[in-house]
Amino acid sequence: MSYAIIGFGNIGQALAKAFARNGIEVSVATTRNPESFASAAAAIGPAIIPKTLAEAVKADVVFLAVRFESHQDVAKALPNWQGKTIVDVTNAYGVPPEELGGQPSSKAVAQAFTGGRLVKGFNHLGAAVLDQDPAVHGGRRVVFLASDDGDAVAEISALAENLGFAPIKLGGLADGGLLVQARGNSWGQLIFKDLVKFD
Template sequence: MHFNSVSRRTLLTLAAAGVLAAAVPAAAQEPVANEPVANEPVANEPVKAAVPARIGIIGAGNIGGTLGSFWAKAGHAVMLSSRHPEELKTLVEGLGPRARAGTPAEAIAFGDVVVVAVPYKAYPQLARDYAAAWAGKVVIDAGNATQARDGEVYGEVQAQGIAAVSAKYLAGARIVRAFNFANYKLFAKNAHRDGGRMGIPLAGDDPQALATVSRLVEEAGFDPVVVGPLAKADSFAMGSPGFGLEITGPELRSRLGVAR
């Protein structure tokens, strides 16, 4: 299926029809011990995911912790990771019984979907340490490159575009750029907001990966806006006109020229 033939409605239909379920082993769909499965929505709480997934998060900083909290509340099993997972005890306890801590290698192996939420200068190390592990994984690439922090890798991004550089370092992954276009505080502030959900731009080359991530964006409390193939991720990268827009999904589609 060629990407350009896939509409947003088709993507969400794919997800609703079982794309996420197909990505999740049967064992992963079982509830965590001692946690009740909630089928009915509760006031002021997100609706539970129809098909729980396992989500590994590389990094446990502001963005990783914020996204992990959204998906744990939605009923997914979440593993936040660090080279020193014992230091994450307080964080994961605060996210409830569906959250746990592990090393980056464990998080990649655990996740049906893996979120990369580390400083961009760490991407070459991720490539060296886990090269074989990325193959076939649905990866949400939430990283941004800044000159002061990321050094030589920032230069690569300026020369080649962030989509191409992410594809280089996460070789073999089914990459979807998402949750990279704004500060984590905007996500925390706007999740499940009233009056029109905040739009989250996504870009990727794999239609099923886009469908899976679109569903996770919805369950986190936002409106997924599929901008196009991975190369289009530069249109909402840091420093672009599409960065940091705290607007609704329809407004974001209009601003970025995306057909519904």
């Protein structure tokens, strides 16, 4: 299984650190030339591989850690996303619900990535929290996952466990997804809730 993170701002780098902590290789890409962020990637660890966007989207699992407004540009990198799982880490805060046709933002993202399987996840924590080791006081930091595809959410749930998090499945995008997304100028009820699960 190959992984990529598209977007290398605060959230993209926090995700990269989670992969690096566990020695799991991940490609990182932006719309910029990989040389422009190669030193930042190297500082995180040898498992973080800078690539062009065209190279990175060849991965099996693609984390979308860009501004919500940029998701369509990333989606255009491939004509079809068949066989790929996209983890939507975006937050559409400030985007009027009318612009999304009244549907959850993750549904709009899913439509842009034709043929791909979409999981909403890793977006409810701020970068400063996501950046930290998820092992907390003998428990594990929770990440919420929502998807209309049971196999995709199981796959990302297993990855979240490998990264040291405690995944909690919220159900489909239209119900559970609403708990972890912004609508206009309001946040879902679980956004920014930093929870720890004790086994």
